[in-house]
Structures are given as C-alpha cells and as structure tokens.
Amino acid sequence: MPKISSKGKNMPASPIRKLVPFAEAAVKKGKKVYYLNIGQPDIKTPDNVMEKMRNIDLKVVEYSHSAGFETYRKGLAEYYRGVDINIDHTHVVVTTGGSEALLFGFMSCFDEGDEVIIPEPFYANYNGFSVGAGVKVVPVQSKIEDGFALPPMEEFEKLITPKTRGILICNPGNPSGYLYSKEELQKLRDIVLKHDLYLFADEVYREFCYDQAEHFSVMNLKGLEQNAIMIDSVSKRYSMCGARIGALVTKNTEVLDTVLKFAQARLSPPTFGQIASEEALNTPQSYFDEVIEEYVERRDLMIEGLNAIEGVICPKPKGAFYAIAQLPVDDADAFCQWILEDFDYEGQTVMMAPASGFYSNGEQGRNQVRLAYVLNKDDLVKAIEVLTAALNVYPGRVAVSNQEESFA
Amino acid sequence: MPKISSKGKNMPASPIRKLVPFAEAAVKKGKKVYYLNIGQPDIKTPDNVMEKMRNIDLKVVEYSHSAGFETYRKGLAEYYRGVDINIDHTHVVVTTGGSEALLFGFMSCFDEGDEVIIPEPFYANYNGFSVGAGVKVVPVQSKIEDGFALPPMEEFEKLITPKTRGILICNPGNPSGYLYSKEELQKLRDIVLKHDLYLFADEVYREFCYDQAEHFSVMNLKGLEQNAIMIDSVSKRYSMCGARIGALVTKNTEVLDTVLKFAQARLSPPTFGQIASEEALNTPQSYFDEVIEEYVERRDLMIEGLNAIEGVICPKPKGAFYAIAQLPVDDADAFCQWILEDFDYEGQTVMMAPASGFYSNGEQGRNQVRLAYVLNKDDLVKAIEVLTAALNVYPGRVAVSNQEESFA
Known part of the structure; x- marks a missing residue:
C-alpha cells in the first residue's frame, strides 16, 4: 500500500471539530448541547x-x-x-x-x-x-x-x-x-x-x-x-x-x-x-447596527458570567466574537471531553474548543478554552450555568492559588 | 521589497487564458470571435x-x-x-x-x-x-x-x-x-x-x-x-x-x-x-441523451471539417469535448496569436488554445492546437471556414510533406 505524504501526516486535524464525536454521543444520550466551539453565527444572512x-x-x-x-x-x-x-x-x-x-x-x-x-x-x-x-x-x-x-x-x-x-x-x-x-x-x-x-x-x-x-x-x-x-x-x-x-x-x-x-x-x-x-454589498447599515448591538450584549453577558466563576479568568475582547478563558483545570482538552461525555446539568452540557489547538505547541494554553458567543442570550446564560456547575464537580479541578502561580 | 516565492515564479500562467488580451483586442476592432479555446460549454444547466x-x-x-x-x-x-x-x-x-x-x-x-x-x-x-x-x-x-x-x-x-x-x-x-x-x-x-x-x-x-x-x-x-x-x-x-x-x-x-x-x-x-x-442528481436521463446527441453532431462536424483542410490532422476522439489538431504551421502559439491579431474572414476570427501549454515542455506539440467543441453547430461551421481561410494565407505555413516527416 502506498504511503501517506509527510505533509499529510503533519497536517493537524481541526481542534474545533475534533470533539464532534463526543458531542454527537451526548446528543444521542438525550443531552441538550450548547455549541460554543465554532464560529458559525446564528445571525441571519441579510x-x-x-x-x-x-x-x-x-x-x-x-x-x-x-x-x-x-x-x-x-x-x-x-x-x-x-x-x-x-x-x-x-x-x-x-x-x-x-x-x-x-x-x-x-x-x-x-x-x-x-x-x-x-x-x-x-x-x-x-x-x-x-x-x-x-x-x-x-x-x-x-x-x-x-x-x-x-x-x-x-x-x-x-x-x-x-x-x-x-x-x-x-x-x-x-x-x-x-x-x-x-x-x-x-x-x-x-x-x-x-x-x-x-x-x-x-x-x-x-x-x-x-x-x-x-x-x-x-x-x-x-x-x-x-x-x-x-x-x-x-x-x-x-x-x-x-x-x-x-x-x-x-x-x-x-x-x-x-x-x-x-x-x-x-x-x-x-x-x-x-x-x-x-x-x-447592498446590505443596509441597520443590519450591521443590530448585529453589533446583539454581539456586544452577548459578549458582556458571557464575559461577566465567566469571570464570576471562581478561578476563571477571561479578558474582555474588543472585537470578533470569541474569547479565551483560563479555567481552573489541569487539562482543558480532558475537561472539554469530560463535560460532553460524563457530565450534564439538568440534561444540558456545553461544547467548547480546547485552546491547545490554537497554539503551535499543544502544551501552551493547556488550561484555556476558546468560546464563541454565537448563541442567543438565553442559551448563553444557560451555557454559563452548565459550565459553573461542571467546574464545581470536575475531578481535574486545580486550586486557584496554583493556577495563579502560572502567571508568574 | 520582499521576494516572490520560487513556487510562485515557477507557477505557469494558464495557456488557455493567455491569449485573452488578443481576443479582447479583436473584439474591440469589431471582429466576431469564435471561442474554441475553453471548456465552458454553452449547454444549459438543468x-x-x-x-x-x-x-x-x-x-x-x-x-x-x-x-x-x-x-x-x-x-x-x-x-x-x-x-x-x-x-x-x-x-x-x-x-x-x-x-x-x-x-x-x-x-x-x-x-x-x-x-x-x-x-x-x-x-x-x-x-x-x-x-x-x-x-x-x-x-x-x-x-x-x-x-x-x-x-x-x-x-x-x-x-x-x-x-x-x-x-x-x-x-x-x-x-x-x-x-x-x-x-x-x-x-x-x-x-x-x-x-x-x-x-x-x-x-x-x-x-x-x-x-x-x-x-x-x-x-x-x-x-x-x-x-x-x-x-x-x-x-x-x-x-x-x-x-x-x-x-x-x-x-x-x-x-x-x-x-x-x-x-x-x-x-x-x-x-x-x-x-x-x-x-x-435528479436530472432526467433525457437531459443527458440530448446533450450527448448534440456533442456527437458537433464532434463529427468539427473533426470532418478539420481533416478536410489540407495539412490538418485530427484524430476522432471518443469522449469529452476536445480535440487536438496538428496544423501545417511552424508555431501554433504564433499562429493562434496571429489569427486573432492580424486576420479575419468576413469580419470573423477564431480563438484556439495552443497545445504547447498541454505539454510539460513547450517544444512538444509546437504545431498542435486544442479545440473545444462547445459552440453550436452553425458557429462551428463558421469557425472551420475561418480556420481554413487563415491557413491558406498564413505566412508561417509549412509544406505538408515536411510536416508528415515529423511523424517518422
């Protein structure tokens, strides 16, 4: 059998999509999944x-x-x-x-x-x-x-x-x-x-x-x-x-x-x-005004919600519709899989993108996740509730003091 | 100023599209151009x-x-x-x-x-x-x-x-x-x-x-x-x-x-x-039957027309909608440019793709052109008339006997 190219072997799989099988399994088990992993906005095309x-x-x-x-x-x-x-x-x-x-x-x-x-x-x-x-x-x-x-x-x-x-x-x-x-x-x-x-x-x-x-x-x-x-x-x-x-x-x-x-x-x-x-190109300005207003509200809601969780740090972004949050966990890859596979809060869970895929070396950003605020506000509130509950019980949770040392 | 990559420099320009400026100039001069250079069919989308x-x-x-x-x-x-x-x-x-x-x-x-x-x-x-x-x-x-x-x-x-x-x-x-x-x-x-x-x-x-x-x-x-x-x-x-x-x-x-x-x-x-x-995928079979019948008629018309020109050799293809013809010319690149730039037959001319671009070494296929039979039959007949007239007067025409020797 002929070989795959080195280029092909070195090609990374999408970190945004790699947890998809776990999300699919969660849905099959009847869980409601809030998708914060991908930059697919729910905003209407004009x-x-x-x-x-x-x-x-x-x-x-x-x-x-x-x-x-x-x-x-x-x-x-x-x-x-x-x-x-x-x-x-x-x-x-x-x-x-x-x-x-x-x-x-x-x-x-x-x-x-x-x-x-x-x-x-x-x-x-x-x-x-x-x-x-x-x-x-x-x-x-x-x-x-x-x-x-x-x-x-x-x-x-x-x-x-x-x-x-x-x-x-x-x-x-x-x-x-x-x-x-x-x-x-x-x-x-x-x-x-x-x-x-x-x-x-x-x-x-x-x-x-x-x-x-x-x-x-x-x-x-x-x-x-x-x-x-x-x-x-x-x-x-x-x-x-x-x-x-x-x-x-x-x-x-x-x-x-x-x-x-x-x-x-x-x-x-x-x-x-x-x-x-x-x-x-003919889209009226009112379309953008509404969209921006919506994103600002979502951002404020999500960032405040995140920073209110003990041990979570999330700088407030001035653009796009993503944020990187640092979580009080040992390994965000494992946490993102666990929350889909082994956790639910009132039948709900959250899909996030582990930040390791956004670094060239997977070790960096080991305790970070990327969240896209592309869901409506009600869903965002629920997603933050789920995340809060999950961090309360996650076995791989680390003490906040340890985590702060990593800033040194 | 930073440099272009070697890859970028080695990248060939499209041989199908490189004569476009000459065709545009011909149109500007008021010539009717028959486009046999490109595989863009005139057939309706279903x-x-x-x-x-x-x-x-x-x-x-x-x-x-x-x-x-x-x-x-x-x-x-x-x-x-x-x-x-x-x-x-x-x-x-x-x-x-x-x-x-x-x-x-x-x-x-x-x-x-x-x-x-x-x-x-x-x-x-x-x-x-x-x-x-x-x-x-x-x-x-x-x-x-x-x-x-x-x-x-x-x-x-x-x-x-x-x-x-x-x-x-x-x-x-x-x-x-x-x-x-x-x-x-x-x-x-x-x-x-x-x-x-x-x-x-x-x-x-x-x-x-x-x-x-x-x-x-x-x-x-x-x-x-x-x-x-x-x-x-x-x-x-x-x-x-x-x-x-x-x-x-x-x-x-x-x-x-x-x-x-x-x-x-x-x-x-x-x-x-x-x-x-x-x-x-739901397109009815009748669509394909009509299209195939049309292409067979066009092919027969074009191939017969081409082989009827003294010194032109064009094998009859069994598929697709292209043919390679060998012309009695010294350099098909020059001929394809000349026919657009310096020739017309009753106000008409023809755009063809020099075959050199279809060989990895431009020297091969030097006297060949690619023709796509993507025009309706009336236009194909006229295009062959134009080509016949052009070959009669082209200054770079070579004797047929010389050309046949190249088969040896």
Whole structure:
C-alpha cells in the first residue's frame, strides 16, 4: 500500500471539530448541547441576499474570471473605500473563502522551509495552510494576563532568522478577540520594513469592533504598500460562511500577478457565492447596527458570567466574537471531553474548543478554552450555568492559588 | 521589497487564458470571435437545478460538514452505483471543484520532490496543482498518430525512479478526448501495483463517451482499492462549471482521513453549489441523451471539417469535448496569436488554445492546437471556414510533406 505524504501526516486535524464525536454521543444520550466551539453565527444572512438568490436567472452556471466578477471586484473596492481603505478593484483577487486567499498568498510569497511569525494563540487553521504551503510557523507568545496584546518587538526580534519571510496577524483576533491599536500596527510596520518581510493581516472580523474602538487596517500603514497583504471574507460580515467567498488584497502587483496564476489553475471562485456576495454589498447599515448591538450584549453577558466563576479568568475582547478563558483545570482538552461525555446539568452540557489547538505547541494554553458567543442570550446564560456547575464537580479541578502561580 | 516565492515564479500562467488580451483586442476592432479555446460549454444547466435555487429557503448560509453535506454524499454514492462504481458515501470527500480534489489528493499522497507520471498532452492545470503541491511532473508521450492512446508500459518503466509515487490520467482525456479501454487500464493497474504507486484518475468527463464506447473507472480495477483515487466534478456533467463542486473518491481510508484534514482547514465546500449539485442528481436521463446527441453532431462536424483542410490532422476522439489538431504551421502559439491579431474572414476570427501549454515542455506539440467543441453547430461551421481561410494565407505555413516527416 502506498504511503501517506509527510505533509499529510503533519497536517493537524481541526481542534474545533475534533470533539464532534463526543458531542454527537451526548446528543444521542438525550443531552441538550450548547455549541460554543465554532464560529458559525446564528445571525441571519441579510434578507436582500436571499431574495437575490431566489431571483437568480442564469441559463448556464458558468466559470467566472479567475480573479472574480469584475463588477463584484469594483463593488468590493467601493466597500473598502467606504471603510477608509483606499484601493481599486485591480488590487483585489476574489478567492474561495479567506482560507484560499491565505493559501495562495502563502504559496506566492513563501517557499518550503520559509518561516512566518504568528502571535499565538492563533486561528488553528493557520497551521493547516502553513503545512499545505510547506511553511514553518514560528509562534510569538501573547499572554492572557496582557489581554493578548501584541508581544513586545524584542520578542519578535529574537525569533527572526535568515529564513523569516513574513508575519501574520489576525485583527481583530480569532481566538482572542483582541483588537490591535494603530500604535501596535506601526510597530509591526517598522519591524517588517527593517527585515523586508511580508505582513499578512487577516481582517475578516473588521466589522466586529466594540466599545467605539476603531479598526485600523494594514492597508493604511504608510510605506508598507509592497509588504502588506490583507485577507478578507464575507463569511462573518454577512453571516454567510457557506458562500465561500473571500479576497486577497494588496498593492504589490507582483504578488497579485502570482496569486492570479494560482487562481487560474483552480479556474474561478464559486459563481453562486459571488452573486450572493455582490448583492451583500447592498446590505443596509441597520443590519450591521443590530448585529453589533446583539454581539456586544452577548459578549458582556458571557464575559461577566465567566469571570464570576471562581478561578476563571477571561479578558474582555474588543472585537470578533470569541474569547479565551483560563479555567481552573489541569487539562482543558480532558475537561472539554469530560463535560460532553460524563457530565450534564439538568440534561444540558456545553461544547467548547480546547485552546491547545490554537497554539503551535499543544502544551501552551493547556488550561484555556476558546468560546464563541454565537448563541442567543438565553442559551448563553444557560451555557454559563452548565459550565459553573461542571467546574464545581470536575475531578481535574486545580486550586486557584496554583493556577495563579502560572502567571508568574 | 520582499521576494516572490520560487513556487510562485515557477507557477505557469494558464495557456488557455493567455491569449485573452488578443481576443479582447479583436473584439474591440469589431471582429466576431469564435471561442474554441475553453471548456465552458454553452449547454444549459438543468432546469430543475435553477428551479431549486429559486426556491432556496435558508435563513443562514452556514458552513457544511468539511466533507460535504451527508445527504449529498449519500446521493452521490447512489449516482456512482448507478454507473457501476460500487462505493458508499464514506468513500467520498466533496471538494471545491475537481481542482481542489486534485490539490488535496496530491498534498495527501506526495511530498516535495516526489514524481508523478502523466501521459501528455495533459490538462494544463495539472502543472499548476503540481507546483502548488511541490510535486515534479514526469511526462510520458502519447502520440497524435496513435490517436493519443496509452503509451506502452516500457515507456512508463523507463521513467520510474525511486522518487516516483504516482501516475495521473484523465479519462476520457482533456485535451485529447481519448477514452482509455479496460485493457489499457488493466496495464496501468499492473504497473501501479508492481511499483506500489497511487493511480489518480480524473474522470470528470465520464458521461461524455460516444459511439457506444463505455467508460471504465479506475474504481473498478480489482486489487487496486488502496491505490486508486478518482477525481470528479459536476462542472461538465451538468454544465455548471461555476458551482465549483467536485469530489475525491477512494476506498483507501488513510488517504480519506488525510484529505479530510486538508478539507477541515478550508472549513467546507460551497453551500450554494452543494444545494445545486444535490438537486442535479435528479436530472432526467433525457437531459443527458440530448446533450450527448448534440456533442456527437458537433464532434463529427468539427473533426470532418478539420481533416478536410489540407495539412490538418485530427484524430476522432471518443469522449469529452476536445480535440487536438496538428496544423501545417511552424508555431501554433504564433499562429493562434496571429489569427486573432492580424486576420479575419468576413469580419470573423477564431480563438484556439495552443497545445504547447498541454505539454510539460513547450517544444512538444509546437504545431498542435486544442479545440473545444462547445459552440453550436452553425458557429462551428463558421469557425472551420475561418480556420481554413487563415491557413491558406498564413505566412508561417509549412509544406505538408515536411510536416508528415515529423511523424517518422
């Protein structure tokens, strides 16, 4: 029997989805499961988008241009200008989700063995795209006690080698919800220019900034026009994750030309998804206002609820719809499995994503979980009740004093 | 300014799309262009599919399972059983087009520097996926004078090295239209087993077999269950290239598990496309009967027309909707550009794909073009008229006797 590739063996399974069999078993036993593990919002896709799909009048569902419909790219450019990102449609390649944008970006900019520095915890699938592109992820630690702020530049400098070719950030961040300030981004600009690196920024949660905080894009870092590559997606913005439409945006024409060659090989991004995404550009502001208000309420409710549990520490995020919480447990992987398998509170339990999958080394974040506040408020309240009850009786619970020492 | 990756530099631009600027210029000059360069059929997507889309009733356009909707995978398995491929839904991973199936399959089975033997001429984008996966393509020549039949096994044996990990075929073939016989596939089975290789078969044109010829799938090669990997797509079957839905099918569970990890990293295949593809399974047989009849008429018309031109040689394909023609020209790349740029016949011209892009070495197939018979019959007749007139006056025309010597 022929062998599996080393790449294939090194490819991590999704940490977000690995507990699925335990959740399925819990449901089979009759438990009600609250899913806080995955960033699939329950928010409705805008009505105008679904209306557009119901009025579709194609005769032939054809390939589009490999870079996406020109009309959609022009519409996107206008949307970007509306959020103060001054580009035109020639700077945009439409991709099959933000995932493909990252994969093509990495393949265009990095070779086998090149190193990319990523503040961790980071979105677990960055590991997957890196394995796919043959790139080595070099993590730099951001810390829960700093609320996951950008690590000091000295920490980056220590990690830079002749193989370092780029830095990747997610802003606002999945899984931490941290929103980088303009000052933090300027520090990144300086180090990127100093070492002639690419700066990839995953900005798919741009719309989800709270408490009057403003999002600052890498596309607006002066002097970084040839280094900055923005990754975008309609998935979260319009709650249409299944459309699988993203974009790679840069002013570096060599990168654009190279990404387009990878895009040509896969022919085109999805036609139906592009039709939906082009229509989504017409979504009224009221839709976003309502969504943001809802997320702020959910966040406040969840973060307050978590911090009220003895031994739980959860910084309040300013963006996206995730939070990382530190739990008073020895091993969050084991706890997340246990709560599904061996626990219920009045017939209910909770599915969470162990944070170990968001670190390049599973040992970090061993006592942390990622929670997505993508459920309605009533369900969130119940989920926190379940978690509180579970931590009261969990056999692997550690004393709070021990845990605090780990901050030292 | 940071550098582009070597991978990115080595990535070929699409040979099918590289003459697009010349075609656009021809249109601007007022010429009518017949597009024979690209496999975008003019055939209507089935009515039931478009009707389904117009009745879509999703509230949230969610991610699907990374391997695709379970209902769709079950439906697909039933479709395969209907064409005598005996598998179940657990053998299927739904992908974003056949393109992604090939990329994930290559990444799962091959490492950087591994070699894959591909009979050439081959679908140009195989080069792209190979560059993406870091795999080296080793071509084995199939010849126009043999109608592009499978090269003798001795030719394969000569190319096998310790780095050889697989063979990839397209059946029926793009760009040649050649349909491999059961006997040819059995020869491939023997060599694949002898050297413990993977056999990838791109079978996306399965439905397009003519003259009562029957398609034989690699999935039906006895003893090859752990080596055979089938690539599929709805693009051509239902004329819905833009849906971007394909599949990787194998009975090798290790390969399936590995492909699923790459699939998890990109989250899910397109939801709208999966809805369309699941409905497409209900397309009545009459749709295919009409389509096949139409393609046979187009093929006969085009192939007869081509062979009637002095100095043109075009084997009659038994499948797909492409043909490779040898033209009495010194350089088909130059000719394909010239006919767009400097020629018209009664205000009309033709866009073709130079065959050089379908060979791993541009020198092969230097006097060949690929033609897709995806236009209606009236337009095909006119296109052949244009081509005939062009060859009469083309400055780079070579004498037929010279050309025939190249068969020696």
